[in-house]
Amino acid sequence: MAMDKGWKEVAKDGSYIVRTCGWSPPGDHPVGCGMKLTIKDGKLVHVEGDEQHPVTQGRLCIRCLDLPEVVHSPERIIHPMKRDPKDRGKDKWEQISLDEAYHLIADRVAEIKQDFGAESIVVYGGTGREASLYYYPLGFATLGTPNVCYPHSGFSCYGPRCSITDYILGAGYPEIDFAGYFEDRYNNPEFELPEWIVCWGKMPLASNGDGMFGHAILDMMKMGTRVIMIDPRITWLGAFEGNMTLQLKPNTDAALGLGLINVIIQEDLYDHDFVENWCFGFDELAERAAEFPPERVEELTWVRADDLKEVARTIGKARPVSFAWGLPVDQNPNGVQAGHTIIALAALTGMIDVPGGLTLGPPHGLFGSWRFSTRFQISDELYAKRIGANDYPAVSNAMSSTHPDLTLDTLETGEPYELHMAWFNSVNILSPTCCAQPERWYKALLKMDFNVIQDLFMTPTAMALADVFLPLSTFAEHDGLVLTHYGRNPAFMGAMNKALQIGECRSDIEHCMELGKIINPDGWPFEDAADFFNQQVGEEFDFDFDGLRDMCLYQPEYTYRKYEKGMLRADGEPGFDTVTGKVELYSTLFDAWGEDPLPYYEQPRWDQISRPEDAEEFPLLMTTGAREYTSFHSEHRQIPMMREIKRYPDIEINPATAAQFGIEDGDWVRVENQLGSAIEKAHLVETIDPRVVHCRHGWWYPEQEGEAPNLYGVFKSNINSLIPHKEIGKLGFGAPFKCVMCKITKVDGLDG
Structure with missing residues (x-):
């Protein structure tokens, strides 16, 4: 095969292979698995893993391997469609062109803004897809609305963990050190193999959540790492010989965390040097944790006191030890406090930003400034109108979003103002994935004057609610960036390289940009998606997107113990980018918001004890x-x-x-x-x-x-x-x- 570019090989028969990193759609977390896509006669005919990818090393899940069935599914929507709003719920779609769809949307947006104000428009975004990077700019820079909503009650996915990390550590999301930053991976002399990994409400083999390649845990287990699973279920990892499981009652994580902290402090198993130099509020935390002796924790969590003590001693003595915390921490009204205890455990053991412990992303991440800076394309006065901004500032400020529960209240009541348009950006809002009480959302959203959806297939949400359907391309059909942890802890940045074109499908950023050029041309000074990515990458690195294509993947340098070197604070001083400059075991921000500054336990609200x-x-x-x-x-x-x-x-x-x-x-x-x-x-x-x-x-x-x-x-x-x-x-x-x-x-x- 002759090399056309570093990312594309062309054969004599005209078929070719494209090297790429996968994200979505179809849905996946930004793991960025390396793969080779074989295209013949305009069709994707074969997918295999790219053995040159330093993290995934040729391994692919079944969803990636079955990508051709998605790309060429006869059920895919590959052209824009419209229907009369009175026909919502009926299969009465009419195919239209992209140009007609964009101008129809632009006209309706202008009418709704003029009649009801820009705040009457809400963009609803989904979870985990590439669209996570683009539905904020869609709201702020294209439609000009302050209301961008992830409609998961309590914003209960990833947002709480990121926000807690911001408040307690002042840094990007902490992740297991799986040597993902290093080209030579586990052979890198700076890396140290974790002795134990605590997977708290997380099964990385199945979820590969947010860029953590789950099979890295298997790699490390083969080299001697052992795993502690904390989960109401016993998973394959937890049952594996040599590993341990704490099988707890659902939503009692904060009590378990405080119990582990108590044993570690009472038995003097904590890292005195890190606590004395880099932690704020140790004495107060110790006093709070003392309220949770193992016997009381057993009553609250169903975890045997002896098992709790064994795990606490293991965590306290093992070096290094790492922690992974998953969705159950977010999906819990007591989850902020549970997350606080997990960060506290990592701090007490001195395992933050050290080899084999937790890696910390840079404070502002990669490619993060543009996405949220588009908020400045709307006025401060308009931005202040986003739903829930004053009610829950910990959510609305950290996530630059509406509050999802208050958004449903607003849809139903018209307070503080009426909503008239909904845009569903890669979210199947009616499915049992995000919304609590989905039938209430359905009835409320039926009242909208105008609804747009962009997706691959006809979903229940599209059939029920949409007036215009914009077809999305799969990642095999567009250029893009993969950023683990959405740039918040980017072990690498991968290139999605377009391999083929299907119908009139476009990527999330292409729909966003092309419509933006009609509605708000000053906000979209890019020729096309390639120009956009070249500018975005070129602003932060000494190469542009074309350069990234040839590399296929870029791993930024990683420095351990950044807090000692002044690399986490804007003023260049040692410490963490928090109010106190330390890991806040006692949170000054929580205190300022009227919340308990220390982690606490709250009885589950919908269990047999509470009711x-x-x-x-x-x-x-x-x-x-x-x-x-x-x-x-x-x-x-x-x-x-x-x-x-x-x-x-x-x-x-x-x-x-x-x-x-x-x-x-x-x-x-x-x-x-x-x-x-x-x-x-x-x-x-x-x-x-x-x-x-x-x-x-x-x-x-x-x-x-x-x-x-x-x-x-x-x-x-x-x-x-x-x-x-x-x-x-x-x-x-x-x-x-x-x-x-x-x-x-x-x-x-x-x-x-």
Whole structure:
């Protein structure tokens, strides 16, 4: 094969191979897996891993390997479409051109702004997709609205963890040191293999969350690393010989964290040098943690006191030890405090920004300034109107967004002002993925004057609500950047290199830019997407996007112990970029916002203890959200190979519990509580606590009737129907997606 460019090889028969790093769509976290895409006669015919990628090293998940089925699916929408708003919920779409779609949208935006104000428009963004980088500019720089909303109750995904890190550490997101910054990886002389890794509510093998390549944990286990899993379920990693599991009651993480801190302090297992020089509020934290002796923690969390002490001693003595904290910390009204304890454990053990501990991203990340600086394209007066700005500043300021729960209130009540337009940017808002009480959102959004969606397929949200459909390209069909942790802790920056064109599909940034040139041309001084990426990359590095293409991947230099070298603070002084210049075990910002500055434990609000009057009727606890290898949230349900592997959602039940309710493996089961119900298939597992059931999220049925009221069966297995609205933490973060009381009943089928 002759080399056309460093990223493209062309064969004599005209076929070619493109080296690229994957992100989305279709959905995936920004792991940036290296792959080679073979294109023949205008079609993607083969996908294989790129062995030259220093992190993924040729390994790919089944979703990447099955990319051709997505790209060439007959179900894909590859041209823009429109329909009359009176036909929402009906399959009455009319194909139109991109130019017509953009001008139709621009005209309606102008009318709505003139009649109701720019604040009457809301952009709703999804989770994990590449669009995470672009739905903020879509709101601020293209549509000119201050209201950008991630509609997950309590902003309960990643945002809480990033915000807590900002408040407590003043730095980018902390991640397991898996040698991702180094080309020679584990052989780099600066790297030190973790002795133990604590995976707190995180199963990296399935989730690969936010850029953490989960199989790196297996690499390190082969070299001797051992893993402590903290989870209501016993996972494969937790059951692996030599590893340990603390199987806790859902949403009791803060109590467990305080218990571990107490043992480490009481037994003098903490790093005195790091605590004395780099931590603020140690004495106050010690006093708070003393309220959580192991015996009390056992009562609260179901974790045996002896097991808690063993894990605390392991964490206190092991060097180095690293920590991964996942979605359950966010999906908890007490989650800010739980996250505070995890950072405190890393600080007490001196494992922040050291080899084999936690890596810290630069304070402002890579490629981060442009995305949020587009906020300055709207006036301060307009920006101050975003929903929830004054109610929950810890959310609205840190995330530059509306508050999702208050956004639903505004949709329903018209207070403090009416909303008239919704843009769904890579989010299937009605699916059981983000919204608590999805049927309330559905009814409220039907009232909008104008709705736009951009996606790959006809989703329940698109069929139910959209007036204009803009087709999205897969990552095989566009240029782009992959930034692990969205630039907040960028172990590398990868190039997505366009391999082919399908229909009139465009990327998120292309739709954003082309429409922006019509509505707000001064805000989009770029010739096209290639020019945009060349400028963005060229501003921060000594190469542009074309240079990154040839490299395919760039790993920035990493410096450990930046806090000692003045590399975390704007003033160049040693320390952390916080008010006190230290890791704040006692948070000065929490105190200023009227919140307890120390981590504390709050009893789960929807369990049998908090609601004893309902305990007899709803004797079980439902948790949810475990990742599947065959899907990303609500995506991949219409892809034949993925559905062949995972045909239906399952509810995990302990066999003793199933017998109590007359349920056998494979039966259809209704799980319900005071708020709603969902139906899934029973999967009996001995490794789940008899008091707990686990339900799958994100399920809908593309093979079913799409028109309303069925909407592809989106409400049949919608576990978010059981989640309460606005049961959030004091700062506005967290909701009980992982812990609500319920009962289970055998039913005849999916329709109950």
